[in-house]
Amino acid sequence: MIATTLSAESIDQIFVLAKHALLARTPSALQSFVSALISIVPLLVVFPSLFAITTILERKGLGRMQNRLGPNRVGPFGLLQPAADGIKALIKEDVVPTAADQTVHFFAPVVFVAAAFLAYAVLPIGRNMVLVNLNAGVLFFFAAGSVVELSVFMAGWSSRSKYSLLGAMRAIAQMISYEVPLVLASVPAIMQAGSLSTVGIVEAQAGYTGIWPHWYLFTPWGIVGFVLFLIAATAESNRSPFDLPEGESEIIAGYFIEYSGFKFALFFLAEYLGMFATSALGITLFLGGWSAPFSFLSFIPSWFWFFAKLLALIFFFIWIRGTLPRLRMDQLMGFAWKFILPMALLNMFVAGLWRFLPAGIIRWIVCAAVLAAPCIVLSFALKQKKKLLVRTYHFAE
Amino acid sequence: MTATFLILAAITVAGTAAAMGLRNAVHCVLALTVGFAGVAGLYLYLGAQFVGFTQIMVYVGAVAILAVFAIMMTHNPGQPEEPFSRYWVWGAVIAAAVFLTLARAVHLAFEPTSSVLAVPPQAPDITVQQIGDALMRRYVLPLEIIGLLLTAALIGAVIIAMDPRDDASMEDAAE
Numbered sequence: 001m002i003a004t005t006l007s008a009e010s011i012d013q014i015f016v017l018a019k020h021a022l023l024a025r026t027p028s029a030l031q032s033f034v035s036a037l038i039s040i041v042p043l044l045v046v047f048p049s050l051f052a053i054t055t056i057l058e059r060k061g062l063g064r065m066q067n068r069l070g071p072n073r074v075g076p077f078g079l080l081q082p083a084a085d086g087i088k089a090l091i092k093e094d095v096v097p098t099a100a101d102q103t104v105h106f107f108a109p110v111v112f113v114a115a116a117f118l119a120y121a122v123l124p125i126g127r128n129m130v131l132v133n134l135n136a137g138v139l140f141f142f143a144a145g146s147v148v149e150l151s152v153f154m155a156g157w158s159s160r161s162k163y164s165l166l167g168a169m170r171a172i173a174q175m176i177s178y179e180v181p182l183v184l185a186s187v188p189a190i191m192q193a194g195s196l197s198t199v200g201i202v203e204a205q206a207g208y209t210g211i212w213p214h215w216y217l218f219t220p221w222g223i224v225g226f227v228l229f230l231i232a233a234t235a236e237s238n239r240s241p242f243d244l245p246e247g248e249s250e251i252i253a254g255y256f257i258e259y260s261g262f263k264f265a266l267f268f269l270a271e272y273l274g275m276f277a278t279s280a281l282g283i284t285l286f287l288g289g290w291s292a293p294f295s296f297l298s299f300i301p302s303w304f305w306f307f308a309k310l311l312a313l314i315f316f317f318i319w320i321r322g323t324l325p326r327l328r329m330d331q332l333m334g335f336a337w338k339f340i341l342p343m344a345l346l347n348m349f350v351a352g353l354w355r356f357l358p359a360g361i362i363r364w365i366v367c368a369a370v371l372a373a374p375c376i377v378l379s380f381a382l383k384q385k386k387k388l389l390v391r392t393y394h395f396a397e
Numbered sequence: 398m399t400a401t402f403l404i405l406a407a408i409t410v411a412g413t414a415a416a417m418g419l420r421n422a423v424h425c426v427l428a429l430t431v432g433f434a435g436v437a438g439l440y441l442y443l444g445a446q447f448v449g450f451t452q453i454m455v456y457v458g459a460v461a462i463l464a465v466f467a468i469m470m471t472h473n474p475g476q477p478e479e480p481f482s483r484y485w486v487w488g489a490v491i492a493a494a495v496f497l498t499l500a501r502a503v504h505l506a507f508e509p510t511s512s513v514l515a516v517p518p519q520a521p522d523i524t525v526q527q528i529g530d531a532l533m534r535r536y537v538l539p540l541e542i543i544g545l546l547l548t549a550a551l552i553g554a555v556i557i558a559m560d561p562r563d564d565a566s567m568e569d570a571a572e
Contacts, residue, residue, distance in 0.1 A: 101421075101424075104423075104424070104427065134446060135446050135447075135524055135525055136446045136447050136450055136525050139446075139447065139450040139451070139454070139525075140446075140450050142450075142454060143450040143451075143453040143454045143457075143458070144453075145458075146453065146454050146457060146458025146459070147453065147457055147458065149458060149462055150427075150430060150457060150458070150461055150462060150465075153462065153465055154427065157423060157465075157469070172462060172466075176459075176462070179458075194526075196525050
């Protein structure tokens with residue numbers, strides 16, 4: 001029995017142990033450098049590989065939902081399609097428009113990818129597996145995310161194309177509008193954990209009652225927070241039904257239409273990395289990070305659970321993309337400011353209420369009622385006030 | 398003065414200098430963003446994580462975007478600006494006054510005779526929790542006042558942006 005638990009633990013910590021073993025063999029002068037390298041390089045390998053896997057999953061999944069096969073020519077069942085796509089992107093000509101602002105045009109994808117990777121520094125992908133355990137980790141995550149908006153603007157503006165600029169304007173308006181609810185939706189989890197550190201938040205959700213884990217998802221504010229977080233995360237990563245910045249049928253591909261070859265692929269990569277990172281933050285905040293969903297399953301390594309949850313969320317995003325049509329711009333903004341924002345604020349209040357009420361079934365019912373009633377009222381109020389008018393632009397005539 | 402400080406200072410100075418020197422207004426804002434990032438790096442170097450990340454979130458994520466949008470909507474693109482404003486003398490006077498005030502304040506704070514800081518100040522390890530505590534207890538009134546100010550600004554912005562033709566209908570509703 002002891003032997004099995006020991007081996008389970010060592011499999012759980014296999015990457016950490018491997019790192020320590022490698023570090024022990026390096027000269028002490030190089031140790032800090034090698035340590036950073038060993039921690040960073042796997043992130044730079046694993047998540048882009050996940051991106052490659054996700055592209056094939058997404059195209060196959062969407063194909064299945066739309067009654068077609070999806071990619072089926074490269075390799076068995078088309079499974080080597082990502083490799084073909086990558087090679088194609090690499091050997092394509094890199095076309096830069098003559099009118100483009102060369103410097104900014106070059107730096108936009110660089111900044112975008114760098115900012116997307118930065119967010120992974122604070123995400124715990126397993127027990128003792130986090131690059132840096134920052135005191136203000138969640139804040140760091142959002143700070144890195146806010147740099148993305150600037151790179152989107154750089155791409156859209158420097159291309160000197162109306163489609164790019166329109167796409168950039170839409171993207172920035174949408175990202176700013178949905179960044180507020182994204183942050184506010186994650187506040188209740190931070191309040192409950194009493195920590196801005198991602199590791200601290202995961203540890204606050206550790207432990208089981210019977211077989212059930214103490215995830216924040218299983219509280220009224222946790223459910224609402226998670227749903228709001230998922231909606232805002234979909235909008236932040238510009239995915240359907242919030243894909244107006246890239247709407248292929250309206251503005252072709254939005255802010256990165258004037259990019260070609262590998263730079264185009266970099267934009268795609270950064271966008272998917274952003275989606276993975278936000279999903280991972282959602283997992284950290286509400287789904288207990290790397291902890292197992294049932295107490296009897298905790299013998300399976302922590303990193304497996306992290307990636308299982310991540311893949312489940314990715315599947316959810318693909319499913320949504322295959323199901324919902326694109327929103328209109330005013331619907332998008334109205335939804336963010338009139339529905340999600342008030343609900344997120346109310347959710348913060350309920351999280352405070354949860355903390356001060358005595359534990360028990362009553363607390364659950366009270367909190368759920370406080371959240372449900374305004375949600376229903378708000379939905380009906382927004383539904384009935386629908387009247388369509390000709391739009392006027394009073395500063396842009 | 399360590400190498401880290403020197404690199405960060407160089408980035409900050411180069412960014413802000415480029416922001417003043419470049420011809421294209423959007424380039425200026427992007428250069429200024431580099432300066433903001435350098436300042437954020439300095440905060441992080443001093444161990445002030447919260448302030449550093451907030452600096453990036455607010456200045457790079459919001460202020461720079463706002464500036465870029467304002468420039469894009471008001472300026473004619475592709476037209477290089479005059480390198481010097483007509484009011485550069487006044488600008489220089491104000492800049493000098495601000496610099497002198499700040500320099501005096503910094504100098505006073507570190508004067509060895511002032512008994513408060515006779516010992517060289519040691520960087521305290523401030524956690525986010527302590528900042529929250531201070532904001533919610535000691536500085537709760539200033540915080541509330543700033544909140545009120547921002548709310549007023551928000552309402553003002555909404556009123557400016559509102560369609561003037563809606564005013565009539567709103568007054569009707571009020572009566």
